[in-house]
Amino acid sequence: MKDLVKIEQEVAxxxxxxxxxxxxxxxxVEKAMPEEQELLDLAEFFKIFGDSTRIKILYxxxxxxxxxxxxxxxxxxxxxxxxxxxxxxxxxxLVKFRREGKTVFYSLSDGHIQTILAQGMEHISE
Amino acid sequence: MKDLVKIEQEVAxxxxxxxxxxxxxxxxVEKAMPEEQELLDLAEFFKIFGDSTRIKILYxxxxxxxxxxxxxxxxxxxxxxxxxxxxxxxxxxLVKFRREGKTVFYSLSDGHIQTILAQGMEHISE
DNA sequence: TAAACATATGAATAGTTGTTCATATGAAAA
DNA sequence: TTTTCATATGAACAACTATTCATATGTTTA
Numbered sequence: 001m002k003d004l005v006k007i008e009q010e011v012a013x014x015x016x017x018x019x020x021x022x023x024x025x026x027x028x029v030e031k032a033m034p035e036e037q038e039l040l041d042l043a044e045f046f047k048i049f050g051d052s053t054r055i056k057i058l059y060x061x062x063x064x065x066x067x068x069x070x071x072x073x074x075x076x077x078x079x080x081x082x083x084x085x086x087x088x089x090x091x092x093x094l095v096k097f098r099r100e101g102k103t104v105f106y107s108l109s110d111g112h113i114q115t116i117l118a119q120g121m122e123h124i125s126e
Numbered sequence: 127m128k129d130l131v132k133i134e135q136e137v138a139x140x141x142x143x144x145x146x147x148x149x150x151x152x153x154x155v156e157k158a159m160p161e162e163q164e165l166l167d168l169a170e171f172f173k174i175f176g177d178s179t180r181i182k183i184l185y186x187x188x189x190x191x192x193x194x195x196x197x198x199x200x201x202x203x204x205x206x207x208x209x210x211x212x213x214x215x216x217x218x219x220l221v222k223f224r225r226e227g228k229t230v231f232y233s234l235s236d237g238h239i240q241t242i243l244a245q246g247m248e249h250i251s252e
Numbered sequence: 253t254a255a256a257c258a259t260a261t262g263a264a265t266a267g268t269t270g271t272t273c274a275t276a277t278g279a280a281a282a
Numbered sequence: 283t284t285t286t287c288a289t290a291t292g293a294a295c296a297a298c299t300a301t302t303c304a305t306a307t308g309t310t311t312a
Binding site for chain 1: 147148151154155156158159160164165166167168169170171172173175176177178180181182185186189190192193195196199236238239241242243245246247248249250251252
């Protein structure tokens with residue numbers, strides 16, 4: 001966050017900071033702004049989709065529930081890497097799991113995930 | 127990517143690598159896998175949403191078209207930071223712009239963006 | 253109980269990314 | 283044409299993140 005002294009300095013330098021704005025627009029949108037925290041959470045949520053390993057995991061899980069080794073095999077990656085990423089996906093509630101003996105089966109936790117993946121695919125294939 | 131020597135070593139060590147997999151599941155899903163490149167593109171696309179500054183920009187643009195300084199003012203951030211991020215959003219075709227004199231007005235480039243934002247919001251508010 | 257094994261995790265490292273600072277570009281006004 | 287100003291951009295730095303390696307955990311089988 002910038003302090004006032006710096007802002008005044010920039011204004012004096014002719015930089016736009018907060019002066020040459022369209023006040024009507026800004027005020028209107030300012031009122032409609034969600035809580036800061038909601039937008040932070042939203043970014044955290046989407047960050048999960050922004051890694052190719054996790055996208056691949058989500059994709060394969062959209063096809064079938066699977067154990068860690070199945071995923072590692074499909075993606076040709078180490079067990080540890082997959083496990084670390086599954087932890088992230090678990091924490092953000094994008095996947096759920098069930099235990100069966102030594103094996104842990106993972107699957108997508110709800111339908112939003114598939115919707116979001118599908119919308120993304122639509123966008124990039126245009 | 128791992129080489130065969132390393133994989134053999136790990137298997138010899140008793141690590142799961144590609145051995146204790148459920149072959150039926152893996153083979154079925156393997157056939158349904160999209161192009162590697164498509165999944166990489168998808169991750170790149172979602173990476174855009176995974177930053178709070180960019181999420182905020184997308185949100186305010188969903189309310190109204192706006193110039194760079196309007197956004198900087200709303201988000202209380204420097205003009206340069208916003209401009210850098212708008213470039214990223216432009217490159218990924220998430221925003222479009224029109225020029226009016228010295229001012230450049232930005233807006234969302236299509237409906238998928240709002241749908242994705244909305245799905246994300248639904249997910250986190252559950 | 254001991255051995256085997258699927259998964260989880262802490263530490264370290266290499267690669268990536270967002271912001272700032274300084275400056276450039278290009279359009280409009282003087 | 284010179285100045286003003288909104289926006290763009292390159293370089294540098296700090297912060298973050300994904301993978302690997304080594305090892306731990308907890309469940310099953312011998």
